[in-house]
Amino acid sequence: MNDSQETLLSPVNGGEEQNNEKNSVSQAEPNGKSEVKLTRQDIIEKIRSLVDMPVEGVKDEIDLLKQSYYKIRKAEMEVARKLYETDHPEAPETFVAEPDQTEEELKELLNIFKEKKTAFAEEQEKIKNVNLARKKEILEEIKSMSEDSDNINKHYADFQQLQQAFKEITNIPAGEINELWKTYQLYVERFYDLLKINKELRDYDFKKNLDQKVALCEAAEALADKEDVIEAFKALQALHDEWKGIGPVAKELREELWNRFKAASTVVNKRHQQHFEHLKENEQKNEQAKIELCAEIEAIDLSELKSFSAWDEKTKQIIALQEQWKSIGFASRKTNNLLFERFRKSCDEFFKRKAEYFKEVKDEMARNLEKKKALCEKAEALKDSTDWKATTDALIAIQKEWKTIGPVAKKYSDAVWKRFIGACDYFFEQKGKQTSSVKQTELENLALKKDVIAKLDAIDENMESSEAVSKVRELMSEWNKIGHVPFKEKDKIYKEYQISLDKHFERLNMQENKKRLSSFTFTVQQMATSDQAQNKLYREREKLMRTYDHLKNELQTYENNMGFLNISSKSGSGMLKEMERKMQKLKEEMQLLVKKIETIDENL
Incomplete structure (x- = not known):
């Protein structure tokens, strides 16, 4: 492979x-x-x-x-x-x-063709054997002529015909070629040595053979400059075959001419050898690179991957290693497949373990969902109770138990939480209706908080910075001293208050998060002293946790999308800076949420 x-x-x-x-x-x-x-x-x-x-x-x-x-x-x-x-x-x-x-139909056709090929090969073998027998007959005839010194001149024409016939017969068994050629050369040279015919005719043959062999020498020498080493080597083999088919030259030129042809052949053969030595060096480098990739993936400690994000991060690394593997050329034929099997085995093990981890987490989430559903049923069974004290204690205990249960699948988390908190809220709302004076107080507090927001909005933007800071802090202190407002108005009034504060924080370069945390801390401390303190604090904590998870997912999305930007372009660079700014803001919001959650935990 x-x-x-x-x-x-x-x-x-x-x-x-x-x-x-x-x-x-x-x-x-x-x-x-x-x-x-x-x-x-x-x-x-x-x-x-x-x-x-x-x-x-x-x-x-x-x-x-x-x-x-x-x-x-x-x-x-x-x-x-x-x-x-x-x-x-x-x-x-x-x-x-x-x-x-359709594969059986294909195999049937291939089997039919295979039988034809076999029959063809057998027929070719018969032809080769017939050709071999004919060449041996020709050699015996040439041998007989070379030994008939008395009639050598009469045999010359027949000798040439036999030479031509011998060369035309080419399809013979490969194992016989060299021996036949040596015998042919021996008999031909013996014939010429004994030949007592017209010297001009013999010299003419020698000259013709000399011209042909010189041309072969020049062709072999030109192959040294051929860019394709493999093609040059194949061309050289063809030239050697031609050389064998050309008759002898004058004795005094034979050794010199052969040495020239052999020297040109040595250059081509050496380039061919060096080419494969270079390939071997590259294969060794590729083999080492693949061994290092195998070692890198095998060194990953899968037991340390204990979160979705950790597995996803390692998945990116594995995919990068796979792409790097594809970019590496062949190793040696002996090790290439073995290394690939080793690498693939490590990849398979990683993705197998990843699938097992995801399944285990999903199973755990399913168990958590069943536990939370059971708590929902308990809360729903208590929501209509009028035993305010005992039921309050029971619901607080259930809420504490809820906190100890791990997460559930995202597609179920909101629904099961709304079901649970809905039952708790229903009970505490019914309990709250029993105290109308508390409601009146909350309405008065709502009016006071609206008044504080109006005062914040009324601060003149041209006011001296230090005076404005003092005024804002004074109103913040006033806000923190005001008690609870009606539950349905709580989020709305707080949002209006925060918008007004944020406007001043930005203008006055105040530490927004610090102030918001200070305000939140005071609010939590007030909530901790109310009749429904535990219930309110748990609800607020759950709300903050959901907000934190939402921001975390949003941050992850930005981080993933950054990989698709082309920062070499102006638009890509601008988008990257904008995304980095948004990511930084998300991180600051998440840090503030963590501190708020810690504040609630300190008051639980």
């Missing part, structure tokens, strides 16, 4: 849309002018049309079509697997591919 075929396990939510073109293959037409998208059925029909054609003309095309068929099949299975993992994230390993209904 090469790196382009390595398939790394995707994260739980990693299913992506697949292009339909992956279920077909591009097939170039013979004239090379266009491409046709073939389906698996198209491939089968194409193979069916080729099976009865001559083997030597179609075997490469059938092999290519077979590879294309299984490439499409593999792509379809990968799409089905990703879709299944998306639909069944809890058990992706249960995926079973749909059977291939």
Whole structure:
């Protein structure tokens, strides 16, 4: 398996849309002018049309079509697997591919063609053996001529014909080629050595052979400058084959000419060897890089990942390592697949453990939901009670128990909380109705707080800064001394008060969070002294926790979105600064909420 075929396990939510073109293959037409998208059925029909054609003309095309068929099949299975993992994230390993209904038809056609190939190969072997026998016959004839010194001149024409016939017969068993060639060269050289014919004719042959071999030397020397080392090496082999087919040259030139050709061959062979040595060096570097990636992923301590955010952060790291793996070239053939199996095993283990963790957390949340539903039922059973003291104590105890229960799934948290707090609120509202004087006091307090807001709004913006600060603090103190207001008006009046304060805080450069915390602390202290202190404090704490979770999620969204910005552009840089400003503001709000929650906990 090469790196382009390595398939790394995707994260739980990693299913992506697949292009339909992956279920077909591009097939170039013979004239090379266009491409046709073939389906698996198209491939089968194409193979069916080729099976009865001559083997030597179609075997490469059938092999290519077979590879294309299984490439499409593999792509379809990968799409089905990703879709299944998306639909069944809890058990992706249960995926079973749909059977291939057309594969048997393909195999049947391939078996028919395989039998034809076998028959063709047997026929070729017979032809090779026949050719071998004929070449041996020719060698015996040449040998006989080379030994007939008395009639050597008469044999020259026949000798040339035998040479031509020997060269034309090429398809013989590979293991016989060198020995036949050596024997041929021996007999030919013996023939020429004994030849007592016209010297001009012999010199003419020597000169013709010399010209051809000089041309081969020049061609071999030119290969030293060929950029493609592999092609140069193949071309050199072809030149050697040509050299063998050319007759001898004059004795005094043979060694010199051969040494020239051999020297040019040595240069090409050395470049070929160096090319593969360089490939080997790169493979060793790639192997080391892949070993380091394996070690890095294996070094991750999965036992330390105890939150969704921790797992998500490590998931990003794993995906980055997978992308880095894909960018590394081949290692040696001996280790490449082993290293990939090692790397994939670590990735598989990570995502398996992640899925197990998510399942455990979901199960825990489900148990927490059942516990909170049980508390809802208890609160609902008590909400109509008129035993104010005993029921108040019981509801406070239930609220404390609620606080000890862990979180539930987000889609249920608001509903179950509203159900619980609704039952508690109903009881305490009924209890509050029993004390009309308290309600009258709260209405008076509401009027006083509205008066404070009016005074804040009336502060002249041109007033001296120190005087304005003193005035704002005086009104804040006045506000903090005022008691409770009607419950339904509490949030609204406090919001109006906070808006008015924020306006002055911003103008006067006051420490907004510090003041708000101070104001909140005073409010909490007043709440702690009321009849319904525990109930109010628990409700306020739950409200702050929900607000904190909301801000946390919003902050996470900003952090995720920052990765998609192109900060090289002006607009990207501006957006990045704006997001950083908003993120900082969210962090400050979250810090204030934490301090408010701590203040409530101190008064519980």
